[in-house]
Amino acid sequence: MEKERKYYQKLIKVEKDYKKQTLNFLQAFLGGGLVAVLGQTILTIYNKLLKFDMDTSRLFMTLTIILISALLTGFGIYDKLGQLFKCGFAIPISGFANATVSSAIDYHKEGIILGIGANALKLAGSVIVLGVTSAIIVATIRYLVGIIIWILNLKMYILKIQV
Numbered sequence: 001m002e003k004e005r006k007y008y009q010k011l012i013k014v015e016k017d018y019k020k021q022t023l024n025f026l027q028a029f030l031g032g033g034l035v036a037v038l039g040q041t042i043l044t045i046y047n048k049l050l051k052f053d054m055d056t057s058r059l060f061m062t063l064t065i066i067l068i069s070a071l072l073t074g075f076g077i078y079d080k081l082g083q084l085f086k087c088g089f090a091i092p093i094s095g096f097a098n099a100t101v102s103s104a105i106d107y108h109k110e111g112i113i114l115g116i117g118a119n120a121l122k123l124a125g126s127v128i129v130l131g132v133t134s135a136i137i138v139a140t141i142r143y144l145v146g147i148i149i150w151i152l153n154l155k156m157y158i159l160k161i162q163v
Contacts, residue, residue, distance in 0.1 A: 024086050031085020035094060039065055062093060069097035074105065096127065 042064050046057035072078035078098050082089050090098070103122045107115040121128070 027084065028086040028088030031081070031088030032091060033088070034085070035065070035089060035091055038068075065093050066097045069094035070101045073098045073101040099127070 039061055043057050043061040046052045046060050047054060050057075052060065069078060072081065078089075078094075082098075089095075100120050104116045104120045107119040109115060110119075
């Protein structure tokens with residue numbers, strides 16, 4: 001019995017390397033920060049130098065980040081940067097571009113239609129489905145909360161009139 005207990009204690013003992021965790025956090029923070037600085041720089045270039053309005057600048061900044069991510073994935077650089085900067089480099093826009101281009105690269109030998117066309121969104125498709133589902137759930141909750149607040153305000157208004 002004691003032997004089993006020691007074995008169980010050994011299994012559940014978690015050794016945490018806080019130095020490594022801290023380094024991973026800092027790398028992710030730095031990677032995400034670099035992507036954010038790059039995005040802000042691109043936004044400023046479109047807005048101030050090229051004189052686009054802010055909405056157009058945001059659109060072109062997003063498209064530029066997607067293009068850069070796709071090119072880095074195609075040249076094999078994005079994976080190396082992802083290893084260096086951990087999850088900080090896989091923010092939604094660049095991560096989505098990486099997933100799409102990676103799938104297209106993996107299946108390009110099967111042809112344009114059956115390879116690239118059928119599999120380009122294979123990895124990113126679940127992200128789209130979960131994102132849309134989450135948005136619907138949050139919007140429904142927000143709508144119901146709005147109705148409840150409206151009803152409570154209506155009751156308060158009615159009570160003020162009766163007093």
